Every structure is written in C-alpha cells, then in structure tokens.
Amino acid sequence: MKRIAVFPGSFDPITIGHLDIVNRALPLFDEIVVAIGNNSAKKYFFPLDKRLDLLKNLFKNEEKVSINAYEGLTVDFCKSEEAQFIIRGLRSSTDFEYEKTIALFNKELKGGVETIFMASSPKYSHISSTVVREILKYGGDVSPFVPKEIATTIV
Numbered sequence: 001m002k003r004i005a006v007f008p009g010s011f012d013p014i015t016i017g018h019l020d021i022v023n024r025a026l027p028l029f030d031e032i033v034v035a036i037g038n039n040s041a042k043k044y045f046f047p048l049d050k051r052l053d054l055l056k057n058l059f060k061n062e063e064k065v066s067i068n069a070y071e072g073l074t075v076d077f078c079k080s081e082e083a084q085f086i087i088r089g090l091r092s093s094t095d096f097e098y099e100k101t102i103a104l105f106n107k108e109l110k111g112g113v114e115t116i117f118m119a120s121s122p123k124y125s126h127i128s129s130t131v132v133r134e135i136l137k138y139g140g141d142v143s144p145f146v147p148k149e150i151a152t153t154i155v
C-alpha cells in the first residue's frame, strides 16, 4: 500500500520553512499532497489561484509531490486522496499545544488520520508566512525567507 501524506496549510505564501518540511518528509512517504485548506470566511493575502500557482511552480519537478486545495475537514480531504497521514511542522511549544489538540481530533473523527509532526530546522524556526506578509506589505525584501524559485514572482 502506498504511503500517502497530506501537508495542509494556508501557504499564504509558502516559505522556506514549509519547503524544508516537505523536503525532509519526502523520504518517508510515497506521495505528498501539499494542500491549501481554503476557508471561504477567511481573508487571505494572496488569492487561492496565486497560492496554487506558486506551489505548482515550486514542485513541478518533484514527482512525489502533488498540489491541491480543499474546503471542509482535513480528514475528509485525506480520505478523498486516500492519504493515511497528515504532516504538520512544529516551530515552538505554542505550535505544539495547538497542533496536539487538532491532531487528536483528526485521529478521533470518523475516518481518523494519523498526524506526523516534524520539528522545524532551527535555522527556519522563526520564519512564518505572517512575517513574510508583513514585510511584503511595507515593500521589504522577502527573498531570504521564500524559496528562490518563486522569489521573483511573489512581489
């Protein structure tokens, strides 16, 4: 049986911290679906289409990675992708406390899915989409924080 994992997130925008998690998870799984969980009630900095394009561009040469978007419960999306695992990155104990609760729910919900946590690499643990958005808003240079393949298309 193929080991398929979903890496869900807002990716608004994707950072080198996210990319590092995907690259380090690749040897563990046969397929990784990087999936934008879209909440229609939430306002995003980049529209969904742009975030999808950035992800598709970034992973276009990585056969094991596919890109998708979904609304609704992550476990339902996992089921539709036949994924047995959810990948989440942990930057801090605050991330852990929040993620632990979600992971327990995702395990207990009907069709429950196991969450695999990966600690962020120390050099990336301060990087967040929130800070990247803030820098973009004020015209700063985000190139140290986003994958180089997309740095020019993001501004």
Ligand code: ADP
Binding pocket: 008, 009, 010, 011, 012, 015, 016, 017, 018, 021, 087, 088, 089, 090, 091, 095, 119, 120, 121, 124, 125, 126, 127, 128, 129
């Ligand atoms: P969400 O809104 O679901 O938290 P994000 O796009 O902010 O979406 O994050 C997606 C996942 O990537 C989360 O598990 C988050 O903890 C992880 N992540 C974000 N930034 C980093 C980073 N710098 N290092 C490791 N993991 C990260």
